[in-house]
Amino acid sequence: MTPVILLTGFLGSGKTTLLQRLLTDPSMKGAAVLINEFGEVGLDHELLDRIDDTVVLLKSGCICCTVRGEVADALSNLHSLRARGEIVFDRVVIETTGLADPYPVLQTLTAHPVLRSHFTNGGVLTTVDAVNAVLQVEHRSEAVRQIAAADRIVLTKTDLTEPETEQALRRRLARINPGALILTTEASVDVILGGFGSTDFANTLASEGGGDPLCGPACDHAEHKHTHHDHAHDRHHAHHHDDALGVTSFSLVIEQEIDWTMFGTWLTLLLHKHGERIFRVKGILAIEGEDSPIAIHGVQHLVHAPTHMVNWPKGPRQSRIVFILEGLSPDQIRRSFTAFMGLSEARTAAE
Amino acid sequence: MCSLCGILGCDDHWTNAIVRPGVYTRNHDTQSRRAEGMRRLKSANAVLSYRRLKLDVWQGRSYVMTSPTGGSSVFEALSHLWSEAEALSGRDLDPLDDDLIEWMEERTSL
Numbered sequence: 001m002t003p004v005i006l007l008t009g010f011l012g013s014g015k016t017t018l019l020q021r022l023l024t025d026p027s028m029k030g031a032a033v034l035i036n037e038f039g040e041v042g043l044d045h046e047l048l049d050r051i052d053d054t055v056v057l058l059k060s061g062c063i064c065c066t067v068r069g070e071v072a073d074a075l076s077n078l079h080s081l082r083a084r085g086e087i088v089f090d091r092v093v094i095e096t097t098g099l100a101d102p103y104p105v106l107q108t109l110t111a112h113p114v115l116r117s118h119f120t121n122g123g124v125l126t127t128v129d130a131v132n133a134v135l136q137v138e139h140r141s142e143a144v145r146q147i148a149a150a151d152r153i154v155l156t157k158t159d160l161t162e163p164e165t166e167q168a169l170r171r172r173l174a175r176i177n178p179g180a181l182i183l184t185t186e187a188s189v190d191v192i193l194g195g196f197g198s199t200d201f202a203n204t205l206a207s208e209g210g211g212d213p214l215c216g217p218a219c220d221h222a223e224h225k226h227t228h229h230d231h232a233h234d235r236h237h238a239h240h241h242d243d244a245l246g247v248t249s250f251s252l253v254i255e256q257e258i259d260w261t262m263f264g265t266w267l268t269l270l271l272h273k274h275g276e277r278i279f280r281v282k283g284i285l286a287i288e289g290e291d292s293p294i295a296i297h298g299v300q301h302l303v304h305a306p307t308h309m310v311n312w313p314k315g316p317r318q319s320r321i322v323f324i325l326e327g328l329s330p331d332q333i334r335r336s337f338t339a340f341m342g343l344s345e346a347r348t349a350a351e
Numbered sequence: 352m353c354s355l356c357g358i359l360g361c362d363d364h365w366t367n368a369i370v371r372p373g374v375y376t377r378n379h380d381t382q383s384r385r386a387e388g389m390r391r392l393k394s395a396n397a398v399l400s401y402r403r404l405k406l407d408v409w410q411g412r413s414y415v416m417t418s419p420t421g422g423s424s425v426f427e428a429l430s431h432l433w434s435e436a437e438a439l440s441g442r443d444l445d446p447l448d449d450d451l452i453e454w455m456e457e458r459t460s461l
Contacts, residue, residue: 262394268430343458
């Protein structure tokens with residue numbers, strides 16, 4: 001499986017500049033690049049030094065609606081060329097337009113009947129302009145979705161901002177996506193891309209946060225509140241809420257082992273009904289009958305194939321699921337989860 | 352649908368992709384796969400009974416959902432389950448709906 005790294009970020013946030021830098025690193029020597037631009041004349045690919053058959057410009061404009069087929073065609077074409085021995089690559093980077101919602105591209109990778117057998121999600125890297133980000137996230141939902149979908153965030157133009165402004169922005173980004181590692185362009189390519197595109201990507205992400213991997217290093221809260229429910233001692237992690245955006249992130253901690261089948265029933269129904277407003281779901285689950293934890297990753301309606309992690313991260317062995325939501329009540333989601341799991345237990349007991 | 356083992360749920364749903372006996376469609380024996388398929392059916396039916404709908408396997412290849420008024424719907428992939436349920440019942444099925452949650456809580460406390 002060839003990993004596909006998605007490089008996204010709002011207009012002018014420095015995606016192409018970062019891509020230029022990433023491509024100079026020896027580890028990216030074997031990367032094929034797809035560039036998508038919004039506009040009549042594509043320029044971004046001209047800004048890259050390396051122009052060869054593995055750099056493809058997608059010309060149809062906005063990647064989130066019209067270009068989905070074109071992304072699929074371009075990836076299929078790259079795969080065919082490689083199969084015929086005409087080009088060589090070991091990973092793909094897709095640079096989206098600044099107006100793109102990353103979800104449809106991830107969906108294409110998962111749902112396309114051919115692509116899903118050859119390509120896999122290698123991680124979402126989002127650039128955030130430290131000067132203009134506050135305005136962008138308040139006025140453009142695409143910017144919020146890009147941040148929420150990120151596995152890693154790279155702050156750009158930090159040399160043009162005051163340290164206090166950068167810190168305030170970091171806190172705000174942490175409220176939108178507490179699970180993402182936030183870096184600046186000063187970080188080395190190794191750090192920016194560490195684990196991206198590897199087959200052990202889920203483990204890499206889960207281990208980044210140290211003691212609380214799902215809440216991640218961006219998390220700035222200290223208090224953890226316990227709420228005990230009827231059937232499960234599910235611990236309610238403190239909310240991160242951005243009032244201006246209506247974006248909330250919270251995590252559900254469940255101490256009992258989870259019935260995978262009912263969990264799937266619950267999450268598919270939740271995403272079917274509210275996927276548009278669930279920007280991100282990410283979790284480590286203790287499943288009944290399983291020794292090792294299962295990692296799940298979802299963006300809106302899409303859930304990536306769950307992966308087995310090798311080991312439990314630091315801390316107690318309990319399931320933790322992080323949600324990034326817009327306009328949904330964390331309390332109601334927790335109550336719903338408990339009710340579904342209770343139904344599962346009641347059914348099992350009756351049999 | 353796997354034509355060799357005839358097991359329910361060989362569509363490419365994310366819940367298939369967990370590697371433990373009986374769950375991942377290509378990994379283990381037919382019997383445990385069938386057992387997992389039945390577990391999934393029971394789990395879905397536990398929720399669908401809220402709308403008095405019933406899910407079953409149709410000819411070992413697809414799913415069939417029936418309503419108390421005699422309506423039925425046949426579909427192949429689990430990803431269609433909830434939209435089919437809403438279409439057949441003519442009503443929303445929302446996991447965050449208070450009435451649904453209270454209905455479940457009542458059954459749990461029995």
